[in-house]
Amino acid sequence: MSDTRTREPGEVFGPRMTLFADMLSVGLATAAACLPLVTAPAALSTACAVLRGAREDRPVTAGRYLALLRRRLRSGDLVAGAVALAGALLFAADLALAGAGLPGAPLFAVAAAGIGGCAALVALRACARPESLDDWPAALRAAARDTARDVGGSGLVLLAVATAALCAWMLVPLAFLVPGPLALALTAVDVRCAASMLKEPVGKAGSPGG
Template sequence: MSTSRIRGERGDLFGARFELFADVLALGVAATAASLPLITFPAALSTACTQLRRRRLYAEPCTAGRYFVVLRKRLTRRGEWAAGAVVLAFGVLVAADAGLASAGLPGAAPFALALAVVATAAAVVGLRASAQPSHEQFPGWLPAVQSGAVRTVKDLPGSGLVLLAVLTAAVCAWALLPVVLLLPGPLALALTAVELRPGPGQ
């Protein structure tokens, strides 16, 4: 192997790919910090997806500073806070229902199964909605959720990949708790990659 080839491979490894790795980690920490109020989680994750999408398509800078500038503008819209409130309320409702289902009440088993199916489907739609380009074209969550729902049904392999990404994130968090601070970055990268890949729903 020639020296020039070795240098080329090293340049590739520590060039664009390493920059993407660094950007994803920076976005992960930034999105985690932005999600601390909980109600801001949808906007925080969606902004990370938007930044990664624009980095891939338009080679725009993808830094924590730029992330917070974009997020601050998004949070001036009431719709972002409404979306966060809906997600937070849904999470509380699912947790409460799960508690009731585990209390041993009659019909708890089928209810728990139905709850798991509904919660999983809603989570996939919500996550796919976070990565939709409609956040740039038509600011607001309604078109994004509509598009995410269509993509969830028409692109079942992509929806499976989204679930796999969430399960992987959960396992990583269980295995090493401090990794939680970085997880929104890789999750946003996975969601963006799923939406950018050619698929039946594209």
């Protein structure tokens, strides 16, 4: 009597991760869309939106991804990409200066790495937020709150990024596939974070004296 499409306990998207092949095709499309660099935030955000749609049984295909991406490349998305690219270049320049042997360089390098890591974490979590489809400032504000409140989820995001970087380093062709699993990880973390936030008021209301 059990429905084969029913999600098992702990699963976010579908039974036994049946969207794996579609996730890889979306990852390839995302990698191609990221090549101009300034389109990277919109490309990753669109991948997260398409993968999130799997929970509502919407198709997870490269065709749907590209159709949604074409509607996404507005001036706001390109500005977000330009800001992200400028931040990455500034971070690289700061680390290069720190490695040049300037006074206080080790302490500066640690501080720059910490700030850059936090900024990258917030940016990645913003890409998974539904608000990123049409309002990047709102997505960034929500992602900053999620990063501070959901420390475990932030750790999972860092682990996903490290795993993606390791896979790309070990086998360069995998770099064209890692955006799919990375987007899936970001979306899963955001979905679980949203679910936990919804449960918080219920738990407080059910506490003694509530």
